[in-house]
Amino acid sequence: MADELLLTVNGEPRRAAPGSSIADLVIGLGLDPAKVAVERNAEIAPRSTLADVILADGDVLEIVHFVGGG
Amino acid sequence: MIDSAAETLAPDTWTVAGRTFTSRLIVGTGKYKDFAQNAAAVAASGAEIVTVAVRRVNVSDPKAPMLTDFIDPKNITYLPNTAGCFTADDAIRTLRLAREAGGWDLVKLEVLGEARTLYPDMRETLKATEILAKEGFAPMVYCVDDPIAAKQLEECGAVAVMPLGAPIGSGLGIQNKVTIRLIVEGAKVPVLVDAGVGTASEAAVAMELGCDGVLMNTAIAEARDPIRMARAMKLAVAAGRDAYLAGRMQIRRYADPSSPLAGLI
Numbered sequence: 001m002a003d004e005l006l007l008t009v010n011g012e013p014r015r016a017a018p019g020s021s022i023a024d025l026v027i028g029l030g031l032d033p034a035k036v037a038v039e040r041n042a043e044i045a046p047r048s049t050l051a052d053v054i055l056a057d058g059d060v061l062e063i064v065h066f067v068g069g070g
Numbered sequence: 071m072i073d074s075a076a077e078t079l080a081p082d083t084w085t086v087a088g089r090t091f092t093s094r095l096i097v098g099t100g101k102y103k104d105f106a107q108n109a110a111a112v113a114a115s116g117a118e119i120v121t122v123a124v125r126r127v128n129v130s131d132p133k134a135p136m137l138t139d140f141i142d143p144k145n146i147t148y149l150p151n152t153a154g155c156f157t158a159d160d161a162i163r164t165l166r167l168a169r170e171a172g173g174w175d176l177v178k179l180e181v182l183g184e185a186r187t188l189y190p191d192m193r194e195t196l197k198a199t200e201i202l203a204k205e206g207f208a209p210m211v212y213c214v215d216d217p218i219a220a221k222q223l224e225e226c227g228a229v230a231v232m233p234l235g236a237p238i239g240s241g242l243g244i245q246n247k248v249t250i251r252l253i254v255e256g257a258k259v260p261v262l263v264d265a266g267v268g269t270a271s272e273a274a275v276a277m278e279l280g281c282d283g284v285l286m287n288t289a290i291a292e293a294r295d296p297i298r299m300a301r302a303m304k305l306a307v308a309a310g311r312d313a314y315l316a317g318r319m320q321i322r323r324y325a326d327p328s329s330p331l332a333g334l335i
Contacts, residue, residue, distance in 0.1 A: 010126040030132035037124075037171035044166050062126065064167050068108060068137055069123025069153050070098035070238065070287030 008060045016055055023050040026063065036065045082311065084282045086260050087176055087208035087229040089147070093118045094277065095307045096149065096262065098287025102296065105140035111290055112141055115300035121151040121178055121285065124168045143172065149210070151178040156191070158198035165207060177202070178232070180212035188238040188265075192219050196226055203227025212264050215245075217252040220261070230259050232285060235276060236266025239288045243272040247279055254280040270299075270306035277310025278318070 004015045009025070016025055022045055026033045038045040039062040045053055083090050097117045102108035112120055120141060128134055150168030152161035158181055165177045181198055183191035190213055202209045203226060210230035211223050220231045233253055236242035244250060244266060254261050260282035267273050267286045276284045284307055293299030 010129055012129065014129075029127075029129050031127060031129075035136065035138060035171075036127055037167040037169075039163075039167055042163075044170050047170060062167070063129065064124050065127050065171060066122040066137055066148060066150065066168075067125045068099035068102065068105075069125075069151055070100040070121060 005055055005057045005059070007055060007058075010061070010063055020055050021051050022053045022055065022061070025055060025061070026050065029063070031063065036063050038063050082315070084260055086210065089176065091118045091147075093304075093307075094283035094311055095273075095303055096121065096283060096285040097290060097300070097303075098151075098285070099137060099141065100153075100287050101291035105135055105137060107296060108137075108291075109140040111296045111300040112146065113300075114297045114304065115290065116304040117146070119147040119149050121149045121153075121287070123153055124150055124164050124171065147176070148172055148174070149176060149178050152180050154182070155180070156182050156194075158194040158201070161194075161198045162201055162205075165202060165209075166205075169207070175206060176208045176229075177210070178212065179209040179228075190214055190234070192216075196222055199223055199226040199228050210262070215249040215253065217249060217256050220253045221256055224257065224259055228259060230262060230282075231257060232262045232264035234265040235263045235272070238265040240266060241268025241289055241292075242266055243268055244275050244279075247275065250276070250279050250281065267303075270302040273303050273306040274310030274313070277307055278314050280314055283307070 005018055007014050007016055022038055023033055033050055041060055083092050093116045095115055095117045096119045097112055097115050098121045099108055152164045155161040155164055161179055161181050179198055181191050181194040183189045192214055199209050199211055208229040210232055211228040212232045213219055213223055215233040223231050233250060235244035262283040262285050263276040263281050264285040267284060267289050273284050290296050290300045
């Protein structure tokens with residue numbers, strides 16, 4: 001097993017420890033999982049499963065929230 | 071005693087996808103100086119619904135202030151919008167994320183055709199509306215001011231049709247009152263003018279045409295005093311609605327005196 005996973009988060013390369021869940025990543029970024037939505041490899045990752053989904057090397061994640069807009 | 075007549079009027083509400091609202095003004099949350107000004111403008115507008123965008127979290131600054139810290143989604147209905155999407159696929163992807171972020175199905179769909187005019191791409195808009203409705207969304211849909219397109223959207227599952235009055239952010243006012251009226255006459259779902267209103271009188275025009283509501287962002291956010299303009303828009307929407315319900319007088323070609331002719335000295 002590799003020492004760390006190489007991910008793409010919001011278009012930027014980012015590393016994570018093997019065995020990390022999506023929730024671990026989100027909290028590690030300083031974000032509140034209750035206030036964001038996550039897409040993993042172009043599929044929605046339901047909020048209720050964020051702690052259960054284990055990240056894999058090469059995963060592409062989009063983490064979004066609501067911002068001002070018209 | 072004069073006020074009692076107004077007080078006995080039945081409450082005037084409108085309903086979209088089973089949710090009932092009193093305010094007929096929906097406001098955007100873009101282009102404000104800061105979140106505090108935005109929140110004050112929303113309060114002054116009396117709006118019960120605000121549009122919001124879905125964007126990437128800034129992972130390098132996770133503690134930056136967030137819209138939800140200033141405008142509480144428990145008190146104000148967040149209407150996630152697909153502004154900036156140019157294909158049905160992008161818009162659907164955005165709204166799936168919005169549903170996950172917010173947990174609600176009432177959404178605003180807009181699929182744009184080109185950057186210069188921000189006119190909707192109706193082929194992609196119709197496609198996206200149909201898919202979203204099948205996935206259980208309740209899409210309120212930004213569209214051209216075309217009565218046929220509006221009917222087609224309704225058939226595809228739009229819960230409200232939102233024709234532009236003029237290009238987004240232009241402030242040109244309602245360019246084609248005839249087509250807006252035709253859409254209102256033909257629609258079984260709420261009709262809201264979305265985009266183009268620049269000042270209060272133009273919001274009143276939309277309401278006098280029989281629209282169920284008006285959506286605006288730039289007219290308030292880019293006013294010299296956004297909070298005062300928000301209040302002006304609230305009053306204009308209410309005035310236009312009352313004028314529509316009251317039924318305007320017939321237009322005459324010539325004068326008709328208001329004072330009796332009998333008894334003139």
